[in-house]
Amino acid sequence: MSFTGISANRQELLQIADAVAREKQIDKSVVLASIEEAVQKAARSRYGADHDIRVRVDPRTGEMTITRYVTVVPDEELENEYAQRGLTEALREDKDAFVGKTYDEVLPPFELGRVQSQMARQVVTHKVREAERERQYDEFKDRVGEIVNGTVKRVEYGNVIVDLGRGEGIMRRDQSIPREAFQVNDRIRAYIYDVRRETKGPQIMLSRAHGGFMAKLFAQEVPEVYDGVIEIKSVARDPGSRAKMAVLSNDNSIDPVGACVGMRGSRVQAVVGELQGEKIDIIQWSPDEATFIVNALAPAEVSKVVLDEEEDRVEVVVPDEQLSLAIGRRGQNVRLASQLTGWQVDIITESQDSERRQKEFAERTALFQEALDADEVIAQLLVTEGFSTVEDLAYVDQMEIAAIEGFDEDTAAELQARARDYLERFEAEQNAKRVELGVEDEVLNVPGITLAMAVALGEAGVKTVEDLADLATDEVRGGFEQRGAEKVRVPGALESFSLSVADAEALILNARIAAGWIEAPEPEEAYEESEESYEEEGANDAIPEQ
Structure with missing residues (x-):
C-alpha cells in the first residue's frame, strides 16, 4: 500500500482497502480505521505531536479529511496550548464559548516524506495483522473439540505447521502418532484441543494423539454416536499402539459395542486405518464402578474388586495365569484401564490374595491368644466370626459372643472381662510410652x-x-x-x-x-x-x- 501522497485517487484508496480486507479476510472498516490512524500519526509528526489531529476516510467516497481540534478548558487546567484554549481567552473571541466546546480546522492534504510514509505503512500493517489474528481467534475459539482438515505447510523439529485455510494450526511432536511422518503439502486430519490467545497471534493447537480425536472419528463413522443414541463416556489411548473406549447406549434396543464395531468390523476398521493401525478395545460403560473396572481390564478375567473411594484406588484380584494378560505388555492394559476409569488400579493374583488373608487370619488369631490368654481354637473362632480387634470383643453386646457355636454366657462374660483387662494394661503401657516420647x-x-x-x-x-x-x-x-x-x-x-x-x-x-x-x-x-x-x-x- 503506497502512502507517498495522501491526496491520491479516492477510488484507488477504497480499492486498496477492499483488496486488503478480502486478502486478510477482515472487515473493510478495520482497514480504513488503520489508514486513518496511520495518516493521523504522520500528520502529528508533521505539525507537532501536541496537536489534536484526527483523520477520517469516508467509506463511500474515499475522501480523506484531516482536522485539527482545539478544546476550551478552565484557565487553571490549561496544559497544552496547541490542543487547548483557556476559557477567558476563548470568550474574547467567541462570546458563546464554554468549557468543553471544540473548534475545528480542516488542514490541507500534504505529501508524506520517506520516514512518514514508512511509519504509516508499519501502522497499517500492524493494525491489519492484529485484526487478522483477532478474526482467527474468534473463528477457532468455538471450534475446540472439532476435527479439521488441512495441508502441511512446514515441519519444524518434529512440530507440524498446518494450513487450515482461514488460519494456521500447530501439531507438536507429542501430539502426533509415533512413527507417523508428514511431508510438505500432505493432507492431514487433526483435532483442535485448544486455542490460545498469545502475543504472536492465536495458537491453534492440533492433535492426532488426543482421546477426543478418536471419539470424533467414531462420531463420523457411527451414525448412532453422531445422533447421540450412543454416548462415548471416556477414551484412553497409547497413540499408535492401543486404545480403550467406553460406550453407553441410551436406547436399550441398540448394542453400543456392536454398533461401534460395525458389520464385520467395518466401522472400527475405518478408525483404525486413520490411526495407523492402533488396536481399539470397545467396552461397555457401567454406572457401577466395580463393573466398569472389570470391563476396562478386558480381555483379562477378574475374580474380585475392592474399592478405596477415599484414595480413588482399586485393588483387583485376578487368577494367577491371568496376571500378565491383566497387566499387559509394559503395563499397557492396566495403565489404559486406569486412565479410562479414573481409578488407580493395583493388580494382585489370587494366590497373593490368599496368602495375605491367611497372614491376617494368623495375626488376628495370635492377637486374641495373647490378649485373652486363650487357646488357638477359641481365638480362631473369634476371628472367623468377624472380630478383628480386642476393642470389638470388649464392647460388643455380650449375647453376640454367647451366640457363637460352643460358647455360652459365662464364656462370653469371661472373654469380655479378659479383653477389658488387656485394654487397661495396654492403655497404661501406651500412656507411659507417650510420656517417654x-x-x-x-x-x-x-x-x-x-x-x-x-x-x-x-x-x-x-x-x-x-x-x-x-x-x-x-x-x-x-x-x-x-x-x-x-x-x-x-x-x-x-x-x-x-x-x-x-x-x-x-x-x-x-x-x-x-x-x-x-x-x-x-x-x-x-x-x-x-x-x-x-x-x-x-x-x-x-x-x-x-
Missing part, C-alpha cells in the same frame, strides 16, 4: 486425638499442640506425591488409623483452635462448613477424577 498432655485434649494416636504422633516427632497444628492433611494421613512420571506414596504420622480427608482436616482445625491460632467457629458456621464438606465429598465420590 515427650508428647505433651495437652495433645490428648485436642478433640479427636486418642492415646494410640498420641503415641504415633510422638514417633513421628509431633510432640506439642503447635506441632500438630502446623501439619498439612497429607502429613497426617499420608498421600501421593508426583515424582517424574510416577506417583510415590508419602507416609503420614497417623496413616495407620485410615483417617478420611475430613477427619484429618478436623484434627488439624481442632489443634489450631487449641493452640490459639484461630477462633472456634460459631455452631451455625461449623454446621454450614460440615454441610459444604459433605457435599464436596459426595460430589467427588460421584464423579471420579478423570
Whole structure:
C-alpha cells in the first residue's frame, strides 16, 4: 500500500482497502480505521505531536479529511496550548464559548516524506495483522473439540505447521502418532484441543494423539454416536499402539459395542486405518464402578474388586495365569484401564490374595491368644466370626459372643472381662510410652486425638499442640506425591488409623483452635462448613477424577 501522497485517487484508496480486507479476510472498516490512524500519526509528526489531529476516510467516497481540534478548558487546567484554549481567552473571541466546546480546522492534504510514509505503512500493517489474528481467534475459539482438515505447510523439529485455510494450526511432536511422518503439502486430519490467545497471534493447537480425536472419528463413522443414541463416556489411548473406549447406549434396543464395531468390523476398521493401525478395545460403560473396572481390564478375567473411594484406588484380584494378560505388555492394559476409569488400579493374583488373608487370619488369631490368654481354637473362632480387634470383643453386646457355636454366657462374660483387662494394661503401657516420647498432655485434649494416636504422633516427632497444628492433611494421613512420571506414596504420622480427608482436616482445625491460632467457629458456621464438606465429598465420590 503506497502512502507517498495522501491526496491520491479516492477510488484507488477504497480499492486498496477492499483488496486488503478480502486478502486478510477482515472487515473493510478495520482497514480504513488503520489508514486513518496511520495518516493521523504522520500528520502529528508533521505539525507537532501536541496537536489534536484526527483523520477520517469516508467509506463511500474515499475522501480523506484531516482536522485539527482545539478544546476550551478552565484557565487553571490549561496544559497544552496547541490542543487547548483557556476559557477567558476563548470568550474574547467567541462570546458563546464554554468549557468543553471544540473548534475545528480542516488542514490541507500534504505529501508524506520517506520516514512518514514508512511509519504509516508499519501502522497499517500492524493494525491489519492484529485484526487478522483477532478474526482467527474468534473463528477457532468455538471450534475446540472439532476435527479439521488441512495441508502441511512446514515441519519444524518434529512440530507440524498446518494450513487450515482461514488460519494456521500447530501439531507438536507429542501430539502426533509415533512413527507417523508428514511431508510438505500432505493432507492431514487433526483435532483442535485448544486455542490460545498469545502475543504472536492465536495458537491453534492440533492433535492426532488426543482421546477426543478418536471419539470424533467414531462420531463420523457411527451414525448412532453422531445422533447421540450412543454416548462415548471416556477414551484412553497409547497413540499408535492401543486404545480403550467406553460406550453407553441410551436406547436399550441398540448394542453400543456392536454398533461401534460395525458389520464385520467395518466401522472400527475405518478408525483404525486413520490411526495407523492402533488396536481399539470397545467396552461397555457401567454406572457401577466395580463393573466398569472389570470391563476396562478386558480381555483379562477378574475374580474380585475392592474399592478405596477415599484414595480413588482399586485393588483387583485376578487368577494367577491371568496376571500378565491383566497387566499387559509394559503395563499397557492396566495403565489404559486406569486412565479410562479414573481409578488407580493395583493388580494382585489370587494366590497373593490368599496368602495375605491367611497372614491376617494368623495375626488376628495370635492377637486374641495373647490378649485373652486363650487357646488357638477359641481365638480362631473369634476371628472367623468377624472380630478383628480386642476393642470389638470388649464392647460388643455380650449375647453376640454367647451366640457363637460352643460358647455360652459365662464364656462370653469371661472373654469380655479378659479383653477389658488387656485394654487397661495396654492403655497404661501406651500412656507411659507417650510420656517417654515427650508428647505433651495437652495433645490428648485436642478433640479427636486418642492415646494410640498420641503415641504415633510422638514417633513421628509431633510432640506439642503447635506441632500438630502446623501439619498439612497429607502429613497426617499420608498421600501421593508426583515424582517424574510416577506417583510415590508419602507416609503420614497417623496413616495407620485410615483417617478420611475430613477427619484429618478436623484434627488439624481442632489443634489450631487449641493452640490459639484461630477462633472456634460459631455452631451455625461449623454446621454450614460440615454441610459444604459433605457435599464436596459426595460430589467427588460421584464423579471420579478423570
